[in-house]
Amino acid sequence: MNTQKSLLADRYTPLIRNCWYVLGFAAEADRQLRSRNIAGIAVVYFRRLDGSIAVLRDRCPHRSFPLSKGILDGDRLTCLYHGLTFDPDGLCVAKPTNPDNAAEIRAGSFPVVERQGVIWIWPGDPKLADEAEIPELPWLDQPGWDHVSGYLNFPSNYIALHENLMDLSHFAFLHAGNIGTPEYADAPFRVRVEDGRINLRRVLEDSPLPSLLSVPTDLGDKRVTRETDTWWMSPALNLTHSNVHDSTPDAGKPGLYSFKVIHFITPETQHTTHNFWAVARDFRLDDPAIPAHTHASFKVAFEEDREALDWIEQRQRREGLEFGEVHLSSDKGGILMRRRMKKLALAEAERPPSSS
Numbered sequence: 147m148n149t150q151k152s153l154l155a156d157r158y159t160p161l162i163r164n165c166w167y168v169l170g171f172a173a174e175a176d177r178q179l180r181s182r183n184i185a186g187i188a189v190v191y192f193r194r195l196d197g198s199i200a201v202l203r204d205r206c207p208h209r210s211f212p213l214s215k216g217i218l219d220g221d222r223l224t225c226l227y228h229g230l231t232f233d234p235d236g237l238c239v240a241k242p243t244n245p246d247n248a249a250e251i252r253a254g255s256f257p258v259v260e261r262q263g264v265i266w267i268w269p270g271d272p273k274l275a276d277e278a279e280i281p282e283l284p285w286l287d288q289p290g291w292d293h294v295s296g297y298l299n300f301p302s303n304y305i306a307l308h309e310n311l312m313d314l315s316h317f318a319f320l321h322a323g324n325i326g327t328p329e330y331a332d333a334p335f336r337v338r339v340e341d342g343r344i345n346l347r348r349v350l351e352d353s354p355l356p357s358l359l360s361v362p363t364d365l366g367d368k369r370v371t372r373e374t375d376t377w378w379m380s381p382a383l384n385l386t387h388s389n390v391h392d393s394t395p396d397a398g399k400p401g402l403y404s405f406k407v408i409h410f411i412t413p414e415t416q417h418t419t420h421n422f423w424a425v426a427r428d429f430r431l432d433d434p435a436i437p438a439h440t441h442a443s444f445k446v447a448f449e450e451d452r453e454a455l456d457w458i459e460q461r462q463r464r465e466g467l468e469f470g471e472v473h474l475s476s477d478k479g480g481i482l483m484r485r486r487m488k489k490l491a492l493a494e495a496e497r498p499p500s501s502s
């Protein structure tokens with residue numbers, strides 16, 4: 147293995163758990179027991195009677211029966227195998243087959259925060275969980291903005307999805323029918339690191355818009371300035387500010403159209419990834435046709451990424467990584483991201499577990 151490669155995270159790098167990840171959209175949480183795998187750990191979640199969300203390990207500490215197959219009564223969850231009952235913090239409060247057992251048994255619970263329509267979970271060391279690290283995403287709940295959202299499951303490691311999102315040069319080829327225009331492939335770009343976040347910025351002047359942007363903005367084939375500012379925010383989040391500047395707007399039309407493309411990236415297992423996504427916009431908020439068009443057109447592009455990463459994953463799994471992939475200048479943002487993810491993963495692996 148060469149030095150360069152060993153510095154970069156890849157599909158075999160241990161999953162980073164000390165991070166706030168999105169568990170799901172808040173709208174899907176209710177009184178049903180729902181199970182989801184987060185960073186290799188099965189969790190079960192539900193709303194308590196007071197409306198707050200509880201997240202427990204979906205594995206009974208007795209014989210590993212999934213607690214999501216159990217029964218929720220009030221805020222207590224009973225395992226259907228031998229009846230151990232847990233409170234919403236994971237403490238066992240009833241042992242019907244062994245009532246004299248005084249030992250403390252815990253199912254394990256996870257820090258969870260509901261904010262701006264999404265549920266954040268910290269699957270790592272709970273002592274390190276700091277709510278202040280959860281990013282603010284005002285475009286998801288503030289007046290003046292509307293958004294569409296969706297979910298895709300990627301049959302690939304989360305590093306590959308992060309790398310895909312840090313490489314906008316693929317727009318012109320993989321997404322030639324929607325996001326991409328030919329100018330995109332060799333357009334100048336700038337990469338910088340700020341507070342541990344990685345920024346990839348590309349500005350195309352006097353550029354036609356792809357249909358995915360020209361239809362909702364109603365700019366047709368007018369040539370405008372297209373600005374794309376993508377941020378790797380954390381192992382859990384990629385955020386793109388996509389602005390369309392029209393320097394000669396028609397009467398009554400804006401000179402700036404803003405989109406926010408938000409990818410919540412949550413490793414499901416070492417080889418699969420949850421991708422919760424949202425696209426927000428600040429214009430034509432009363433036009434009922436825009437959300438359906440935006441949802442459908444962005445979904446097509448994201449599905450193209452999923453198919454591409456599926457093919458790549460299959461190659462890499464079958465033949466291994468000892469192949470010597472070449473790097474192009476457009477990979478700079480992705481390389482910086484992989485270096486950062488590798489550092490985070492190594493630091494986590496070397497950190498002694500905090501005592502409880």
Ligand code: FES
Nearest residue numbers: 206208209225228
């Ligand atoms: S496996 Fe849950 S009580 Fe035995």
Ligand SMILES: [Fe+2]
Nearest residue numbers: 310321447451
């Ligand atoms: Fe893509």
